[in-house]
Amino acid sequence: MFPLGHVGMALLLVAPAAVLLDRKRRYLPVVALALATALLPDVDGKIPFSHHHGGPHTVLFALSATLVVGLAFAFVSVNVRWLARRIDSVPAFRPRSAFALGAGGTLAGLASHLLADVLMIPVADNPAEPFWPVSERAVALGLMYPGDPAWNYGLLGAGIAVQVGLTVHLLRICGCLPAELTEPWTPNRKN
Ligand SMILES: [Zn+2]
Secondary structure: OOHHHHHHHHHHHOOHHHHHOOOHHHHHHHHHHHHHHOOHHHHHHOOOOOOOOOHHHOHHHHHHHHHHHHHHHHHHHHHHHHHHHHOOOOOOOOHHHHHHHHHHHHHHHHHHHHHHHHOEOOOOOOOOOOOOOOOOOOOOOOOEOOOOHHHHHHHHHHHHHHHHHHHHHHHHHOOOOOHHHHOOOOOOOOO
């Protein structure tokens, strides 16, 4: 799949986080992290002694990276809490919240990449083996060619549309939209 299609899939898969998060303002960093990791597995085609759809295209990699990033966020949170107590502009995250933020964004990004790749018709005979090392069974649902513009741009468009809708909804529930945009429209009547 093209990078734009992966970005679209990440925007779709990260959307449930907006519902799950207690503090909605944390949704933006989760989305940013999902986008930052959505293309990460494709580094396997660019590093020596590896092949495309190798180790980074596995559930094992996605879960391991999720754990590592979550723990890294928790570690940073523990170490900056004293700074946040002194400087108002530094956000204070509890370690558990920081772990959820880091792990949630990373899992959404990596899972979206894996899901998008198994939708494809494998080219160059290199289907993903997402359950390696437990199983070397290739998984390719064969729904699209990697360069299919309808799928790539369709996923990107759907992802952007969902995020725009969510942004408007989150702004509305936080009271951040001007009142005239949230009040129901009524026609002006002349007597
Ligand atoms: Zn890939």
